[in-house]
Amino acid sequence: MNPQILTHEPGLLRHMAFVYDNLSAPRLIELALARNEGHLTASGALHVLTGKYTGRSPKDKYIVDEPGVTNSINWGPVNRPVSEAHFERLYSKALQYMNGRDAFVFDGFAGADRRRQLKFRVVTEMAWHNLFMRQLLIRPTADNPFTGQPDFTILALPGLQADPAADGTSSETFIIISLERKVVLIGGTMYAGEMKKSVFSILNCILPMKGMFPMHCSANIGEAGDVALFFGLSGTGKTTLSADPGRRLIGDDEHVWSDEGIYNIEGGCYAKCIGLSADKEPQIWNAIKHGTVLENVAVDPVTRIADYNDNRYTENTRAAYPLDHIPNAFTGGTAGHPNTIVFLTADAFGVLPPVAKLTKPQAIYHFLSGYTSKLAGTERGVTKPEATFSACFGAPFLPLHPSVYANLLSEKISRHNVDIYLINTGWIGGPYGVGKRINLPYTRAMVTAALDGSLKNASYSKDPVFGLHIPDSVPGVPSDVLNPVNTWNDKSGYMEQARKLASLFIENFQKNTPDVAEEVAAAGPVLL
Incomplete structure (x- = not known):
């Protein structure tokens, strides 16, 4: 395999020690265990800890100030600009950092509506990060293969840290989106949610220009075909309330409203699970099994049983699993108007x-x-x-x-x-x-x-x-x-x-x- 074909960015993977290309979930789990990135829990989920960063770091997120987007972006404390020169410097550091290291590659889609899908290539240095994005993006199938070059590439290297004085960042951590180079650079943090939300940020920039409405919401559908949307920030109940046994789940976090109806951006769920119990949230409880990534949850070292009431690492404990872990998930990810x-x-x-x-x-x-x-x-x-x-x-x-x-x-x-x-x-x-x-x-x-x-x-x-x-x-x-x-x-x-x-x-x-x-x-x- 020629690693140069794996990305639209020339030379990105040229000097890697080994490229693991679009592995299955079981194989990624095996490699994560072999590399001591995590452990299995009693339910079969892969348990990982993200270290210093157990949540998003919004003050370390940037958009490259490029000629084609500079007049469109709502610049300010949320959308912080970084110069093209600083981006190129960090990109060069990323190439040097990757020299001689293994890489994990996953190719997936954002958007269940096949007419409007964007192709994302995710390159990570950790196996479990690749598994995370494999479960949360929409996976290619035989009748919907990933062909050609990606629309965007995400490069997640938690071991790479920025030099704020030289790289134009606020700290050693950086999440940088280049809309013209079509690259996302992430470094200095192991929190996997940064990858997921970078995809959403990109769609929030691109889709409104095409008359489509990207939404931070969950969605479900009733037996009569009635569609409901649940808007809310993290922790307000989007995942919990949309996972209703009496309705079918379309998606738990990100959707688009087009002229034809709504469609899910993702192929999985990222559920907050502090205080999770089988009686109150049975669908999420039962979804935490083999193939699920369990972030920052306290787990008994002997029994491997998770304690969802223990917040020793963070209140922001999370479970990432594919949508088909929910028994009554609405397959296809597209539905009518709400x-x-x-x-x-x-x-x-x-x-x-x-x-x-x-x-x-x-x-x-x-x-x-x-x-x-x-x-x-x-x-x-x-x-x-x-x-x-x-x-x-x-x-x-x-x-x-x-x-x-x-x-x-x-x-x-x-x-x-x-x-x-x-x-x-x-x-x-x-x-x-x-x-x-x-x-x-x-x-x-x-x-x-x-x-x-x-x-x-x-x-x-x-x-x-x-x-x-x-x-x-x-x-x-x-x-x-x-x-x-x-x-x-x-x-x-x-x-x-x-x-x-x-x-x-x-x-x-x-x-x-x-x-x-x-x-x-x-x-x-x-x-x-």
Whole structure:
């Protein structure tokens, strides 16, 4: 085999000691074990630790400032520019680093719609990283082979560190996307999620220019063909709530809405599994078996039994598995236009209602706001929930201005008459540290009522601060849970926290999205 044919980047693999080309999952697992990269658990999953970095490192992510994209990118603290010269310097260092080392190569697709698939070549120095991407991208088949050159190449070298003074980075870690060279360079971190999210970032740049709407959401489909989308940041419940035994899972994290309907970007799931239990989340529990990569979970060294309640390494424990590990997964990854959209948030203030129906202006307001509480471990340095606003429920992955994605959503909602709900999976009865997380079975009942039409014509009461329409009753949920003020013993404390959060909403919106339609600007909270 001539390693030069493995990439559109000339010479990338020329000097490798050995190139492992598109191996099967069992073979990658064998090599990962032989190279002491991980261990098998009692369930058969490959257990790995990612060391210093157990979450994404957003301050170390860059986009190369190139002539063809410089006027399109929404530059700032999320999309940090790096010069072409610095990229070339790091790329040369990567070639030197790879000299004499083994490489693992996987060729896969992003996008279940075969008419719109992008081809990604993933080159890694670790076998388990290759397995991770093999499980999460869409794997080639006999009737859909990977042919020709890739559209993008990802080069993941955790052992390669940057020199900030010389390489233009903030630290030894770097995640750099070159949209013109069509290369992603990753170094200084073993956290595999950086590869996955680099793919998503690329699609978020390319697809809107073609009139398609990339979305940070999970999706499932009912027996009648009704499609539901679940938007939300990591840890808010996208994977958990879309893995519904009564519905078929399309995908758990990233989708595209085209003129024909929606399609999954990925071929696998990346489930957060802190506190995972067989009774509450049976589908995810049973998916953790041979072929699954289990990241940073505490495992008994003798029995090899995983302890999902142990957060010794991080709160951001993860399981990466192919979609077919879910028994009722929706094969093919494409479906029709959504009937229902759910915005998920985990409110650490404890004041947002567990469920509310949104008008279209409210939907655009909350989409542009993207409020949640950033949960511990999802990003480097986050040790407890922090209130945060992430535009479009995915700002770290959006190279273009948030208004581009909001306009796409607005057009889709109007064209397809979609019902939109806000569901809070966070705290009730008090803020974080005082109140408690909303009972998961209650949340599931609210989601079911939203999807089966029970809430479409229900009676509602209007929240005085946030203007949200709260249902007066939901099957299977105690009525006093629905209005958050009823769950607080200290009513004045509730109003204080509500005003505090409302102020943060208003400040964020005025700062980051000042130029919106008047009806959208008026759809936010008011200070009483």
